[in-house]
Amino acid sequence: SQELEQSPQSLIVQEGKNLTINCTSSKTLYGLYWYKQKYGEGLIFLMMLQKGGEEKSHEKITAKLDEKKQQSSLHITASQPSHAGIYLCGADFPGNNDMRFGAGTRLTVKP
Amino acid sequence: DGGITQSPKYLFRKEGQNVTLSCEQNLNHDAMYWYRQDPGQGLRLIYYSQIVNDFQKGDIAEGYSVSREKKESFPLTVTSAQKNPTAFYLCATGQGARGFEKLFFGSGTQLSVL
Numbered sequence: 001s002q003e004l005e006q007s008p009q010s011l012i013v014q015e016g017k018n019l020t021i022n023c024t025s026s027k028t029l030y031g032l033y034w035y036k037q038k039y040g041e042g043l044i045f046l047m048m049l050q051k052g053g054e055e056k057s058h059e060k061i062t063a064k065l066d067e068k069k070q071q072s073s074l075h076i077t078a079s080q081p082s083h084a085g086i087y088l089c090g091a092d093f094p095g096n097n098d099m100r101f102g103a104g105t106r107l108t109v110k111p
Numbered sequence: 112d113g114g115i116t117q118s119p120k121y122l123f124r125k126e127g128q129n130v131t132l133s134c135e136q137n138l139n140h141d142a143m144y145w146y147r148q149d150p151g152q153g154l155r156l157i158y159y160s161q162i163v164n165d166f167q168k169g170d171i172a173e174g175y176s177v178s179r180e181k182k183e184s185f186p187l188t189v190t191s192a193q194k195n196p197t198a199f200y201l202c203a204t205g206q207g208a209r210g211f212e213k214l215f216f217g218s219g220t221q222l223s224v225l
Contacts, residue, residue, distance in 0.1 A: 042216030101153035
């Protein structure tokens with residue numbers, strides 16, 4: 001979706017390194033969602049952010065939503081091979097009746 | 112074992128043929144969705160249904176058809192009118208006040224053209 005831009009498109013990191021993935025919206029959204037996809041499989045819900053400035057963590061993954069609710073970052077601390085996959089951000093926009101997705105960031109973690 | 116079952120995992124379509132992708136859920140969710148995923152692109156919505164016997168077109172409905180006769184089932188037919196059907200197809204159910212705040216996905220069907 002051109003409404004959501006993710007960067008980088010792909011990322012290769014050494015195991016144990018930290019990394020950040022960004023998701024930028026062209027307009028203010030109601031909610032921002034992060035999903036993870038293993039290759040050739042369905043998406044798994046990670047986190048939902050609905051308030052400006054909100055931050056949530058799950059194990060070693062932290063996601064933040066900026067005050068203007070147009071940009072989110074996903075940060076992984078001390079990456080592991082199990083973190084590899086495609087990370088997609090999704091957004092709930094005013095006036096829409098469905099989730100809009102970014103193109104995804106493909107993460108590879110080298111042991 | 113609650114979840115969403117998509118079948119088959121791999122499907123091949125011949126020229127001029129219609130094929131049907133199955134999606135069954137036992138999560139008791141009202142809302143169901145079909146997305147198409149192409150390499151390097153995000154998910155694009157094909158059709159969605161928020162209640163039995165009712166469904167709405169998404170952004171790329173042309174060449175596809177659906178039905179929702181039962182709450183548990185939302186099959187997608189890829190018709191011969193869809194000229195570029197090769198893609199990964201994902202079915203999802205949704206929770207939340209608007210039916211999609213949290214989505215649950217099946218494991219997908221890879222459709223290829225012979």
